[in-house]
Amino acid sequence: MAKKPEKAYKNMDFLNSREARIIRILAEYLEPLTRFQKLHVEDTIVFFGSSRLLDRETARKELDELVARYEQSSTEENRRLLKKAEKRYELSQYYEDARTLSRMLTEWSLNLHNTQRRFLITSGGGPGIMEAANRGAFEVPGGRSIGLNISIPSEQDCNPYITDELNFEFHYFFTRKFWFIYLAKALVVFPGGFGTMDELWEVLTLLQTKKIEKKMPVVLYSEDYWKRFINFEMLVDEMMIEPEDLNLIHFSNTPEEAFAYLKTKLTEYCLTE
Numbered sequence: 001m002a003k004k005p006e007k008a009y010k011n012m013d014f015l016n017s018r019e020a021r022i023i024r025i026l027a028e029y030l031e032p033l034t035r036f037q038k039l040h041v042e043d044t045i046v047f048f049g050s051s052r053l054l055d056r057e058t059a060r061k062e063l064d065e066l067v068a069r070y071e072q073s074s075t076e077e078n079r080r081l082l083k084k085a086e087k088r089y090e091l092s093q094y095y096e097d098a099r100t101l102s103r104m105l106t107e108w109s110l111n112l113h114n115t116q117r118r119f120l121i122t123s124g125g126g127p128g129i130m131e132a133a134n135r136g137a138f139e140v141p142g143g144r145s146i147g148l149n150i151s152i153p154s155e156q157d158c159n160p161y162i163t164d165e166l167n168f169e170f171h172y173f174f175t176r177k178f179w180f181i182y183l184a185k186a187l188v189v190f191p192g193g194f195g196t197m198d199e200l201w202e203v204l205t206l207l208q209t210k211k212i213e214k215k216m217p218v219v220l221y222s223e224d225y226w227k228r229f230i231n232f233e234m235l236v237d238e239m240m241i242e243p244e245d246l247n248l249i250h251f252s253n254t255p256e257e258a259f260a261y262l263k264t265k266l267t268e269y270c271l272t273e
Contacts, residue, residue, distance in 0.1 A: 035168075047129060048199045051128035053094055053129055056095065063082075063088070063089045095131075103135050108263060110142055130147070130159060186217045186265065203216075217269075219247050219262065
């Protein structure tokens, strides 16, 4: 008797082949869609920012250890390591601010009267600002949050604060970006590197060109950082963008300030329908 052939959708060699790429892309759209619908996820607040930042406690511990090492042996290498630890400790304030802001937004959203509107915190699922965002939501009783992780060569582990059933792993950056933005009602961008820049510029381009038609506030956290890094006024002066394009962004410098702005805008755009 001839061996029964394997069904195509059970053939892993085929599903992982170049020819089946479109099936994998569709899966990264349909599987999250199914989960979000089942769990009644409609509105999110997305946090972007560096994966390299440490929480205050960890950064303080590292700094203390390197201070002690440098005191024992004041080599050039130990001096260099100490300087980096000092900078990491300074930057850890961003982690704590993201954690605080996430907690404030989660507490507010859970107390909304309209049960169909729950602004779930969403991050890229990894360490740094991503962890801080998920952690802030985790610290609120009943708080849920989403992690949209990505498989990359330098494997990025999921942080432990993501709600289990809302923890995702993507292969394609563009499907991951879709899910960042499709449900987003607001965006908070903390200091970061290439990945953060990529995500920020894509969102601003989509808003500028009206490909995103919904009103979506974009908060750039730490005005000093962003204005040192990007000369927004120069872009206007050189006629690369219109003056009104600057209205797409709002600078905030404290969790309280960012929360007040987001609460006002989200209430106006989403809760007064």
